[in-house]
Amino acid sequence: MILVDGRAAVVVSARDRGLNYGDGLFEAIRLHAGRLPLLDRHLLRLAAGCRRLGLSWPGEEVLRDDMAALLEQGSGEGVLRLLLTRGDGGRGYAPPADARTRRIASLHELPPPAGEALSLGVCTTRLGDSPALAGLKHLGRLEQVLGAAEAAAAGWDEGLMLDARDRVVEGTRHNVFVVRGGRVYTPPVDRCGVAGVMRSLILEVLAPAGLGGGEAPLRYHELDEIDEMFLCNAVAGMRRVKAIEGRSVHSGAVTDRVQALLAEAGVAWLA
Amino acid sequence: MILVDGRAAVVVSARDRGLNYGDGLFEAIRLHAGRLPLLDRHLLRLAAGCRRLGLSWPGEEVLRDDMAALLEQGSGEGVLRLLLTRGDGGRGYAPPADARTRRIASLHELPPPAGEALSLGVCTTRLGDSPALAGLKHLGRLEQVLGAAEAAAAGWDEGLMLDARDRVVEGTRHNVFVVRGGRVYTPPVDRCGVAGVMRSLILEVLAPAGLGGGEAPLRYHELDEIDEMFLCNAVAGMRRVKAIEGRSVHSGAVTDRVQALLAEAGVAWLA
Numbered sequence: 001m002i003l004v005d006g007r008a009a010v011v012v013s014a015r016d017r018g019l020n021y022g023d024g025l026f027e028a029i030r031l032h033a034g035r036l037p038l039l040d041r042h043l044l045r046l047a048a049g050c051r052r053l054g055l056s057w058p059g060e061e062v063l064r065d066d067m068a069a070l071l072e073q074g075s076g077e078g079v080l081r082l083l084l085t086r087g088d089g090g091r092g093y094a095p096p097a098d099a100r101t102r103r104i105a106s107l108h109e110l111p112p113p114a115g116e117a118l119s120l121g122v123c124t125t126r127l128g129d130s131p132a133l134a135g136l137k138h139l140g141r142l143e144q145v146l147g148a149a150e151a152a153a154a155g156w157d158e159g160l161m162l163d164a165r166d167r168v169v170e171g172t173r174h175n176v177f178v179v180r181g182g183r184v185y186t187p188p189v190d191r192c193g194v195a196g197v198m199r200s201l202i203l204e205v206l207a208p209a210g211l212g213g214g215e216a217p218l219r220y221h222e223l224d225e226i227d228e229m230f231l232c233n234a235v236a237g238m239r240r241v242k243a244i245e246g247r248s249v250h251s252g253a254v255t256d257r258v259q260a261l262l263a264e265a266g267v268a269w270l271a
Numbered sequence: 272m273i274l275v276d277g278r279a280a281v282v283v284s285a286r287d288r289g290l291n292y293g294d295g296l297f298e299a300i301r302l303h304a305g306r307l308p309l310l311d312r313h314l315l316r317l318a319a320g321c322r323r324l325g326l327s328w329p330g331e332e333v334l335r336d337d338m339a340a341l342l343e344q345g346s347g348e349g350v351l352r353l354l355l356t357r358g359d360g361g362r363g364y365a366p367p368a369d370a371r372t373r374r375i376a377s378l379h380e381l382p383p384p385a386g387e388a389l390s391l392g393v394c395t396t397r398l399g400d401s402p403a404l405a406g407l408k409h410l411g412r413l414e415q416v417l418g419a420a421e422a423a424a425a426g427w428d429e430g431l432m433l434d435a436r437d438r439v440v441e442g443t444r445h446n447v448f449v450v451r452g453g454r455v456y457t458p459p460v461d462r463c464g465v466a467g468v469m470r471s472l473i474l475e476v477l478a479p480a481g482l483g484g485g486e487a488p489l490r491y492h493e494l495d496e497i498d499e500m501f502l503c504n505a506v507a508g509m510r511r512v513k514a515i516e517g518r519s520v521h522s523g524a525v526t527d528r529v530q531a532l533l534a535e536a537g538v539a540w541l542a
Binding site: 002004009010011012013014015016017018019020021022023026053054083085086092093094095104106111125126127128129130131132133134138139140141142143144145146147148149151152164172173192 | 273275280281282283284285286287288289290291292293294297324325354356357363364365366375377382396397398399400401402403404405409410411412413414415416417418419420422423435443444463
C-alpha cells in the first residue's frame with residue numbers, strides 16, 4: 001500500500017522534483033511486533049535533513065497519521081518507507097518559491113532473511129565525497145545502486161564501499177562497526193555515507209558501557225587488523241560478519257555485548 | 272505534454288527507481304525552429320550513460336518516435352526533456368534482473384530569457400567528487416538544486432560551483448569556458464560535473480580553429496587572471512559573462528570567434 005499526501009495511490013506526478021532531480025529524502029523504518037520502535041529517531045533525522053535542504057517540514061502529526069494509516073494494513077513485521085520530495089516543480093534546479101513538500105509513505109514486507117552472518121566483498125564503485133550531502137539519506141542513491149549490483153553479481157551478502165582515499169565508509173545498505181583493542185569504532189560520515197539511525201543508537205549505547213571508540217577512519221588495509229566487525233541498519237538491526245573477500249572474520253565477545261546492549265535499549269529484532 | 276513509455280500521461284508509478292533512488296539519466300534537448308539540431312549528440316551521450324549504469328537501452332527508434340510525437344504538439348522553440356529510469360523496482364538498491372527502462376519525455380517552454388551577459392556568483396555549496404558518476408547527467412541533482420537556490424536568493428544569473436579543492440567545475444546549469452593567452456579552456460569533468468553536449472561541441476570546433484586549450488583545472492584564484500569567460504549548455508547555447516562576484520569580466524574577441532564557429536556548426540540559437 002502506498003499513500004501519497006495521505007491518500008492511497010500507486011502513482012506520483014511526473015513533474016515531481018524527487019523523480020526529476022533527486023530532490024528529497026527518505027527513511028526506511030522497521031515495523032516490529034506491530035510497532036515502530038525507532039520512529040522518533042527517524043522523524044528527528046528527517047526533520048534535520050529537511051532543514052539542511054531547505055525542504056518545508058510537513059509536520060510530525062501528518063507524518064504520524066500516514067504511518068498509522070499504513071499500520072492499519074500492516075502485519076506484525078515489515079518496513080515502512082517514508083519519502084519526502086520538494087513536490088512538483090517545472091524545469092530548472094532552483095526550488096520554486098511555493099514548493100510544497102510531498103509525502104510518499106509505503107508499507108513493504110521484510111527483505112528475505114540472510115544467513116546468521118554475512119559474507120562481504122569490496123565494491124569497485126567508490127563513494128564520492130560530497131560534504132553538502134554527506135550523512136543525508138537523500139534520493140540520489142546511484143552509487144549504492146551500482147555497488148549493490150556488484151554485490152549481487154558477485155554473490156556477496158553485502159558490498160563494502162570505499163571512498164577515493166581507500167577508506168571503508170559503509171556497506172551499500174548498512175553502516176559498519178569494527179572492534180579493535182576492545183573498543184568499537186565506526187567510520188565518520190561527514191564526507192560521504194549515511195548517518196544511520198541504528199548507527200547513532202549503537203554509538204549511544206557504547207559509551208556508557210565503556211566500549212565506545214567513536215568515529216574513526218577505517219582504511220582498507222586496516223581490515224586485516226580488526227578483531228571483530230558487524231554491520232547495522234534500522235531494518236535489519238545488527239548483522240554479524242563472517243567473511244570479507246573470503247577471509248574469515250571473527251564475531252566475538254564484544255559483538256555479543258553490543259547485541260545485548262541493543263536488546264536492553266529495546267531493539268529486539270536483531271539478526 | 273508528457274509521454275511515459277510513449278503514452279500521454281501526467282503521472283509515473285510511485286515505485287519508479289528514478290524517484291526512489293535517482294536511478295536514471297536525463298537530457299534537456301533544445302527545440303529550435305521546429306527541429307532538434309543536437310539530438311544525435313544527446314542520444315549518443317544517453318546511450319553511453321546507459322552503458323555506464325547498466326541501464327538497458329530502449330533503442331534509438333523508440334526514443335526518436337517519442338520526440339516526433341512531442342514535436343507534433345510543439346511550437347518552433349522549446350526544450351524537450353528525455354528522462355530514462357530503471358523502471359519499477361521494489362525496495363532495495365540492487366537493480367531487478369528484469370528491470371525495464373522507462374522513458375519519460377516532455378516538452379517545455381524555453382526558460383525566460385536572461386540578459387545579454389550573465390552576472391555570476393560563487394556558491395557555498397561544493398560539488399562532491401564522485402568518479403563513479405562524474406560526467407553523467409544522472410537524476411541526483413541535489414547539489415545543483417542547493418547551488419541554484421543560493422543563486423536565486425542572491426540574485427545572481429548563475430552560480431559557479433567549486434569542488435572541495437577550490438577548483439571551478441561548472442555552473443549550476445552551464446559548463447564553463449575561460450580564455451587565457453588566446454586559448455580556450457574548460458575544467459575537466461572526470462571527478463564531478465556534467466559532460467555537456469554543448470561543451471563537447473565547443474571543444475570540437477576550437478581545435479581546428481587553433482583556439483583549443485582543451486581541459487584544464489581552473490582554480491578559484493585563477494578567476495582573477497582570465498581574459499574572457501563564457502558559459503554554455505544545450506538549451507541556451509553560449510552565454511556571455513559580464514561579472515563574477517561583482518568584478519567585471521571582459522567578453523572579447525575570442526568569445527566572438529567561438530560564437531561565430533558555433534554558428535558555422537549550425538548552432539544558431541546563441542545568446
